[in-house]
Amino acid sequence: MPSAGLLALLDDIASLLDDVATMTKVASKKTAAVIGDDLALNANQLTGTSAARELPVVAAVAKGSLINKLILIPSALLITAILPFLLKPLLMIGGAFLCYEGTEKLLHKFLPTSEIRHENRLPAHDDPSQLERARIKSAVLTDFILSAEILVIALGAAAGTSLPVQALTLSVIGLGMTILVYGSVALIVKADDLGLFLQNIQGETAVIRLLRAVGRGIIVAAPKLMKLLSFLGTTAMFLVGGEIIAHGIPPVEHAISKTSDLLSSTAPFGTKIVADALTMMAIVALGICVGLVIIALLAAAKKLRATLPHAN
Numbered sequence: 001m002p003s004a005g006l007l008a009l010l011d012d013i014a015s016l017l018d019d020v021a022t023m024t025k026v027a028s029k030k031t032a033a034v035i036g037d038d039l040a041l042n043a044n045q046l047t048g049t050s051a052a053r054e055l056p057v058v059a060a061v062a063k064g065s066l067i068n069k070l071i072l073i074p075s076a077l078l079i080t081a082i083l084p085f086l087l088k089p090l091l092m093i094g095g096a097f098l099c100y101e102g103t104e105k106l107l108h109k110f111l112p113t114s115e116i117r118h119e120n121r122l123p124a125h126d127d128p129s130q131l132e133r134a135r136i137k138s139a140v141l142t143d144f145i146l147s148a149e150i151l152v153i154a155l156g157a158a159a160g161t162s163l164p165v166q167a168l169t170l171s172v173i174g175l176g177m178t179i180l181v182y183g184s185v186a187l188i189v190k191a192d193d194l195g196l197f198l199q200n201i202q203g204e205t206a207v208i209r210l211l212r213a214v215g216r217g218i219i220v221a222a223p224k225l226m227k228l229l230s231f232l233g234t235t236a237m238f239l240v241g242g243e244i245i246a247h248g249i250p251p252v253e254h255a256i257s258k259t260s261d262l263l264s265s266t267a268p269f270g271t272k273i274v275a276d277a278l279t280m281m282a283i284v285a286l287g288i289c290v291g292l293v294i295i296a297l298l299a300a301a302k303k304l305r306a307t308l309p310h311a312n
Contacts, residue, residue, distance in 0.1 A: 024169050039181050053132060054186075054189045054190060055189075057132060057135065057136060058182055058189065059182075060136045061136055061139045061182065062178060064136065064139075064140035064143065065147065065182065066178055067140075068140065068147050069171075069174035069175070069178065072148055073167065073170045073171060073174060076151050076152060077155075077167060080155060081163075087152060089248070090148070091248065092244055092245060094144075095145075095149075095241040095242070095244025095245045096241065096245065096294060097241070098142070098145055098146075098238075098244075098287070099237065099238060099241035099242060099245070099287040099288070099294065100294040101142070102234050102287060102288070102291055103291025103295055104291070106288070106291075107295070146240060147177070150177060151170055151173065154169060154173045155170060157169075158170075188229070191221075191222045192219060192222040194215070194218060195214075195215045195219035195222060196215065198211045200215075201215070235284060238283070238286075238287030239280065239284060239287070241287045241290065242283040242284060242286040242287030242290065243283050245286060245287070245290055252286070256282045256283065257279065259278070260276075260279040260282060263275075263278055264278055
């Protein structure tokens with residue numbers, strides 16, 4: 001009977017959606033830390049834009065992020081199905097790039113006279129439109145790498161389920177993280193405008209005075225928040241990149257874990273907290289070392305290229 005077929009179809013759809021909801025919940029827990037890093041990193045990269053262009057820049061990067069998901073989701077499913085051994089080296093290349101980019105930031109901050117610059121992403125001249133395009137391009141590229149890791153983690157959480165469940169789970173995670181991250185970034189970069197608006201509210205009621213006080217607090221806190229995000233964003237590059245590298249080289253990952261456990265075993269309290277802190281410090285140190293090695297190799301290659309005779 002047609003009605004029986006329809007009921008069976010609806011039951012299959014309900015079962016599929018239930019599986020997707022379960023897998024999405026599991027994947028969200030596993031990817032929460034990386035999504036937090038993604039938020040800090042993107043907020044850091046998008047600060048410094050002129051006030052009038054902040055929201056258009058965030059919208060442009062969010063659009064690029066959605067395009068990234070459209071590329072990454074089918075690619076991840078295809079690679080997992082056909083060439084699963086490629087996932088780890090591809091992720092490690094992305095992790096190495098994050099380490100390189102983070103090390104560039106550190107060198108540029110502490111060695112401003114160094115030849116190491118973000119010239120490939122942030123042009124040296126003062127053309128605002130080109131600077132903006134470079135900022136967007138850099139943020140979208142970083143989003144691509146972080147999104148790849150998040151989606152691979154989500155795919156691992158959904159392993160063993162059917163292809164439709166995996167595809168829908170990745171789609172929900174991808175769309176959800178884009179809305180969450182760039183919605184939050186938009187609120188962060190416009191925090192000072194919100195504070196100014198609240199501070200200028202007219203009136204003398206208790207509620208309005210409270211709103212003005214909140215506005216003043218936001219204005220005072222906004223620059224400190226941006227500095228904090230700058231630190232967290234750079235640290236996130238090393239944490240995410242270093243963790244990808246360590247996970248891709250099991251002996252390194254095992255050595256970091258073993259050393260952290262050994263050093264924390266003598267802690268008088270909070271042994272796990274100490275072990276986790278030592279692990280994070282080791283991963284950041286690994287990320288910095290990887291970035292320095294890449295920069296040294298690129299500098300050596302540049303010098304070698306300069307010594308070669310130019311082709312006529």
